Amino acid sequence: MLKKSIYFISILAVFMLFSSYARAEVDGEVQYILNTFLFLVSGFLVMWMAAGFAMLESGLVTSKSVATIAATPLPWSDGSALDTGYSDGSDWFFQMVFCATTCSIVSGTLAERIKIWPFFIFCALLTGFIYPIEMGWQWGGGYLAEAGFSDFAGSTLVHSAGAAAALAGAILLGPRIGRFAKAGAPAPVKPFAASSIPLVTIGVFILWLGWFGFNGGSQLAMGTADDAIAVSKIFINTNLAACGGVMACAIVTRLMYGKTDVIQMLNGAIGGLVAITAEPLMPTPIAAILIGAVGGIIVIFGTKLLFHFKVDDVVGAIPAHLFAGIWGTLAVPITNSGANFGTQLLGVISINVFVFVVAFIVWILMKNTMGIRLSKEAELKGTDVSETGVIAYAIRD
């Protein structure tokens, strides 16, 4: 009877041991689901950023940034031995909306004078070749990753890269007709009438919202308490950097011009968000505010710089994404002891120079073959009519 008992207990114990292993796997499954959930929620927030860019750019430009998403490469796989800890599809979805961000930045700079199909072709090359190459240097485990470069969610890899490609295009396209009537004129006359502050505002708010996905999702995991704490910190720092950018621009424009420039405040939010993107996890709240504030101020002076060189950047994407991205990336070592300034500088220079040069070559090739700029008549008529035809039905405004 004793023997039987022991025999029974042994079987019971072995059964429980197996069930315990089985249950350990279920826990792995919970982690898997939570990680995937983070990618999906973050992914739809980042996808939503396309709407933000579209509202910033508004009108025709919109269609371009929508469409470019379709040009994104398709490294599809649905294998999942639970190895990676998340659904490959959710990761790919998240990567894809990242990639599409670069095109949105380009379209914002070149709006109102670029032909739509050359823009599509450029976007296919940017998302299919240029971005994957430089991104691979870091997130693909390339030489920058090995050198210890640190760019958490892509201040340089995504934002500066997109804006460097935009800068190359802006130089080759030239400014819109009438943009720079006189040397050093602070602002053109013609565009004023058409501008809509509420659309800019909702555009910036959408980007602000989407940025929680952009930075929060870059934690890449939500399956442990540590990850949850990290994502929470990232949310807070992302928010505070945007606030820092807004308030810094409010104060600086007030002191400089005697007026609080609302557009610069909204641009300051973007500058702050780009700046914190390189390292949204490590800064203290005060540091996040200051990093964002400097990002915002850089947008003000970067805008002046582009005006000085008569580079026409319709939505101010280059100051916000390139200049503030450089600042944010170089500032990483201030709060993250694992990064060093030399490697950050290496990453900033190599990525921006690479993207700018390759983009410049692509734009020049297209300029000399199919042409990239609208005709004078088309531009003066407006791209809506000349490039995108007549609107087919009525929307009441």
Next chain:
Amino acid sequence: MLKKSIYFISILAVFMLFSSYARAEVDGEVQYILNTFLFLVSGFLVMWMAAGFAMLESGLVTSKSVATIAATPLPWSDGSALDTGYSDGSDWFFQMVFCATTCSIVSGTLAERIKIWPFFIFCALLTGFIYPIEMGWQWGGGYLAEAGFSDFAGSTLVHSAGAAAALAGAILLGPRIGRFAKAGAPAPVKPFAASSIPLVTIGVFILWLGWFGFNGGSQLAMGTADDAIAVSKIFINTNLAACGGVMACAIVTRLMYGKTDVIQMLNGAIGGLVAITAEPLMPTPIAAILIGAVGGIIVIFGTKLLFHFKVDDVVGAIPAHLFAGIWGTLAVPITNSGANFGTQLLGVISINVFVFVVAFIVWILMKNTMGIRLSKEAELKGTDVSETGVIAYAIRD
């Protein structure tokens, strides 16, 4: 002492066995929470689609689609012995926002000439009787479900059904005054001035975003890795079908008209999204793009067809939701071997004919009693003034 040991171990083992069962229930609870969370996140995304429809329709129409949500029936229950694996409330919330979608489609077609209260009454009938009946044929386990009909998230059950009801109303209401000045005139003159592309654009983006909830939530579960993988695939295919629709419309309008029609591109996104809704899980990415592309092209030619028959569909809801929905539903067997073309055709015909006929009868009854169309004066003054009175305070634009 040995006996005592065994006795002790036995008790310990039994205790652990029970605790293991107890813990298995906790895991069931985690599943329950995750499933519910999916419904809630998906539900708020689909609810948000109402804003997308509202922006598409803009102005007055808005108020109609908002209000119809209130007309939704209330099959409330809060029982949950964890049987269903999710909170009944979250499921109901998800179902309700689905139901409300059908009204949004109707309001988009009939805007600017329908009386607001007959529209409310129609919505109450559509959401309270027509939709529940045909939806029950499939999701209530009715004869279509038994026949093997396949309509994952409702290309036919929701989108076509809403648009079939709208078509019946559009035929009986007639076109807006001045809409079809001459036979075959491609576009009216009057509505152009008032249209706002940015509002259309943000409307489409909101719908695009909401569709992740619409299709992703229709997986109905997030509690296993398989579900998480499925939802990820659905997100990707949903996105790619929208892109396919956009790019197809860009190419086709360019070839047909020499201009890239931005409105058709945006409509193409909706067509692609409706088309993939019948089967967003099984297609490969390439197949998803092609299904969406065909959906987008159908919108272009469907719009021409309605023009030819002088059916006035203000936002183009019938081509996008009815025609692209038929295509998507019939295309399911191409990627899902569990479906067959005959049954899909049966479902498409029986649902659309049923909804169209019943809606036609309801519209005709209302037309001959309370009247459904605004007076000539009211329509020319605009529905804002004639139907919704004077605006009470100022918003700066």
Next chain:
Amino acid sequence: MLKKSIYFISILAVFMLFSSYARAEVDGEVQYILNTFLFLVSGFLVMWMAAGFAMLESGLVTSKSVATIAATPLPWSDGSALDTGYSDGSDWFFQMVFCATTCSIVSGTLAERIKIWPFFIFCALLTGFIYPIEMGWQWGGGYLAEAGFSDFAGSTLVHSAGAAAALAGAILLGPRIGRFAKAGAPAPVKPFAASSIPLVTIGVFILWLGWFGFNGGSQLAMGTADDAIAVSKIFINTNLAACGGVMACAIVTRLMYGKTDVIQMLNGAIGGLVAITAEPLMPTPIAAILIGAVGGIIVIFGTKLLFHFKVDDVVGAIPAHLFAGIWGTLAVPITNSGANFGTQLLGVISINVFVFVVAFIVWILMKNTMGIRLSKEAELKGTDVSETGVIAYAIRD
């Protein structure tokens, strides 16, 4: 051999017992993650409400509500011994966006005539001192919490408090020039031209969406099936109360004016949402609709009341947030047997009187020192030009 077996089994059992404890902690971790996830998703929805307020207010006002978020105090902490069951950061993020809501309400009332920097300073005082004090009486475990006051997500603590501060400012600022041309005139003339119903509409929809986060997140947990059920119920009741407000305003304005006032319907949604915020969990669906409907009707008559007293409330924030908030808070005992009318009245009076009086003193001090109102010239030119300078670049509309 028997002894060895027992020895082996004992070790095995102890090992399993420990692993069972270890796993119990992992489950605690899952709870922790899910709770945090709820805060983060709810938090980004509430943050997004700032965009809703901005769209409601539109134009310049926008910049104010953005910027005020930066003025929020920073009670940062990252300690987490898993004690609280969620990441402190996620909770703080959620609390911060709550706090920012009060400023959005104030800016909506005072728009178009208040100076931007006095407004910033007031927001700093409101979010840094006034709100934390009265909020602490309840959520900080103060005397109202001890007395049994019940205000689930802050009908009074957040919404009424913000609107009471706005009322104090509106009285001291006086109405916009030309707002009340004649005594009892139902509506002014000048503001009409600039108003944009689509922006109001998307603003209300954004708020409606964000309210799922506001009320749902106030459950403070998502780690058990009971919490998931509760959050689902809160979502449904929140939605139904908004619908109730919309439909009540549609019916009442139809009966009163012969026209269905779309702006009042949209305001009715806000009134319904504010009213249900005090108790979104306990009401049955029918009760939620009725609570929201009364909230909506209160907005209509509250608006008339303010007109009567010539208090100029640009976006109608006082009727929606103060009056409907009082109703919702006093109505709690109807559906929640744990609350009683006397204590609810105590809470409503003490919070609103406290906030109104302190805000009145702050506004009067600022009025007599730095001044709070724009000059006549600046106001007539519009705050965009006078306060926020020239717009720097073009947005196509």
